[in-house]
Amino acid sequence: MAQAMAAVMAELADLEDPRAREVNERHGDDHGVNLGKLRALAKRLKTQQELACRLWQTDDTAARLLAILICRPKAFGREELDTMVREARAPKVHDWLVNYVVKKNPHTEELRLAWSADPDPVVASAGWALTSERVKKKPDGLDLAALVDVIEAQMKDAPDRLQWAMNTCLAQIGIEHAEYRTRAIDVGERLEVLKDYPTPPGCTSPFAPVWITEMVRRQRDT
Known part of the structure; x- marks a missing residue:
């Protein structure tokens, strides 16, 4: 070896x-x-x-x-x-x-729960990335309203990597769950996180309201 x-x-x-x-x-x-x-x-x-x-x-x-x-x-x-x-x-x-x-x-779910609340923002961002995956693929048992509450309260002042992970989760909630779409867009618009993020031509902005709207449009067009 x-x-x-x-x-x-x-x-x-x-x-x-x-x-x-x-x-x-x-x-x-x-x-x-x-x-x-x-x-x-x-x-x-x-x-x-x-x-x-x-x-x-x-x-x-x-x-x-x-x-x-x-x-x-x-x-x-x-x-x-x-x-x-x-x-x-x-x-x-x-x-x-x-x-x-x-x-x-x-051990994904155990780690998701432990990491999401970790005081280290890099570790916490891993927990939020796993939560985004569940929002998209296995949402049963998740309290989506509570997740949006946490994002609304914490995302604006979160360190960059944690902020990005929370923003991704907010977008996935809005994209995948129509009943939370209006609120997810509203939270994104008020917090303005990644609103001015430089986005190459032909790519979708990571700004949650734009991201949600574009992905929902694509789903409807297919």
Whole structure:
């Protein structure tokens, strides 16, 4: 395993591109590996849980992204994932960990509840990302009105990553649940979170009222 680990780390070092690092660092990600090339490496390595765990322990961002791609999501225990999400400070690592690993793990709901109320805003943002997933796919048992209450009270002054996750949840409530749509749009309009977010041509603004309206229009047109 040590030999395999050394070979993978050497390959990651060879993939380092200063221009890619410059672009990634603008988004808070401290690595210079093209993600397409990283995925190609992961495809070649296939699933290797032990190697994934060793790569994670390096605290290297590119190595952790690769670890996420080659791990077995269901193999992690609840406490392991809790530790990992607290260690995942780079935005891309945090995002991939939640979406590619935690969402496929049997402890997802326990972690969602624990993280949503965590005092660390980065950890809390993971909880809200999992809540958005439930709003969209498994809303039974969720108190959607209470979620909108919390978003209305806390989103405006939340740190960036937590604010983004709460805004996503607000938009998903408005998109997926017609009975809460008017209120979700109203809350978004009053708070004005991400109203001026720069959006490329052809893309949908993350400003909740615009996002909700556009996605509902698309649903009606299909």
